[in-house]
Amino acid sequence: MSALVSGEFWALVGTIAGIYSLLGLSIQLQFGTTGLMIFAQTAYMAVGAYTMAILTVRVGVGLPGAVLIAIAAAMLFSFVTTMPAVRLRGDYLAIFTLASAEIVRHVARNADNLTGGAQGSIAIPGGEGGSQFDSGWRLVESEVAAIIGSFTGNPVSHNVTMLVIVWTVFLLISAPFALAVRSPWGRVAKAIREDELAAGALGKRIKRIKLQVGVLGGAIGAIAGILFAFHFGFFVPDDFAPLTLLYVWTAVILGGMGRWWTVPVGSLVFGTIYAGTRFLEIPPIDLLGAAERAYVRLIVVGLLIIALMAFRPQGLLGRREDSVLHG
């Protein structure tokens, strides 16, 4: 129980929630706003994190360069995987992108000479005695920590510093997101979601906007992946597994479609349900052992998805008119 009252613990939870909220923003842009059924957002994370780490460790690129190239790599990846959306029906895109995300994870697991394989970033070849990809970042982080410390009067920890950084990045990306959704560009994106043929008949540049949405989502996902790498200092291919993707999708749908601020709300509610099935000592959960709890929690997530589809496709805070899920 002591873990539940410690500030450090909640700073950690808040940081993770922030990283996944960022990833959720990518889903909110691609699916919630534009209606593109893209299931590759964890692959954007993976491409971002791995490109950054490999460039830093093997090639010796500096921090800003590695981060920018990593974001560009994820944008390129999302451009290529969004291509089928230009021409094909949505369900093909869903299956194609899901498969492409699995391929990224598969390559990461098996290309030991490049990615370190299943052992994760610690085994990326070229580093001296383990992963060094975050040494440049730690300097930046300690400077940020010093700035925050000068406000609070006390030195702040890694978790608290990351909490501030992650949520600052979230707000910095949410602001243009909110503006873009209301702009003429955003209205065309929503029109594509509602009725692509009609939007096309009005002469809107559908192909271009779909690809832009794909690429921007890729950039947001890569930023989430890079922050994930910096926060933990270590990552493995399975951090980007389909199950993680499904969790973030569920959190986004739970929050509601088409608005940026519903994403953190959805993440919070989902995170509470998810962590609750593991940590809470209340009946009937306390009758189960640790292994059983892990299974029960996944059953609960499954039932949650089904319940959302059946009873509240617009999510907790979404508007019915923004719901892509029924209709």
Add this chain to the structure above:
Amino acid sequence: MTEFFQLFVNGLTAGAVLAISAVGITLIYGLLNIANFAHGDYLTLAAFAAFGFNVLLGAHIIIATLAAVATIAIFAVALEVIFWRPLRRRGARNFISLFLSSLGLALVIRYSLFLVAGPSSRSFAVDRFSVVELFGVRLSQSALIGIVITVIAMLSVGALLAYSTVGRTVRALGDNPSLAAVSGIDPNRITLHAWVIAGSLAGVAGVIQALVLTSFDANMGGTFILAMYVAVILGGIGDAYGALVAGLVVGTLTELSTWTVLAGGIDPRYKPIVLFSILAVVLVFRPYGILGRERLR
């Protein structure tokens, strides 16, 4: 050449599992717009059912297979009545809501199985270590039983689709729902028939897969779901014959890609990438399937 035949036989067996699964998936997909991503878990359930009949109750593997097939057919129909139909009534009719619901269902089935059966691997009561040699191709006894069941199943599926009233009406409805309805086909009854077929095929495929893999746990079927969908898309969504052929093609191509004569063959670890390349090529050149016509919207 022996290596070629070995890979070819392995590919055909893997392909048959994909083919039989893909026929069930594509029928439901074409008919009800459900891309059922829980289909792989229907296979797992079949393996566990057959394990129950074969190992716990001591039935012969063939009897256990038949019993498992019946069990999954009933299970599939029951889920239509208590799950899919109520979902449709509540308005979940488009691809994405049904797709996400099936992912939820997959989690529920898979982890309920883990909860009940635990994480340990199971095997059927067949001799796993005896190896049969046919024309220089080495096959385990369970793989041989798998091939026998596969051949019987593929022939019956083909015959069922081609000649039986159920098969023809299901294909008609998948092909053109309004025309089929005008011709006096009752969609509700056919829906149940389609689930019986999809469930039975999942049952057969699940047992074969468990035999070929020699041991399995609750993750078994779900691992292959994307490969099954590559076959479904290659065959053309809703096209049962297409899925049958595409499953075999996908299985054999993936396996043969590791043949050392082909410039050394690709590393077996990268077989999934071959699968993905097939999907990419199909989406670029023939998204309506190898046997299909252009019908994208």
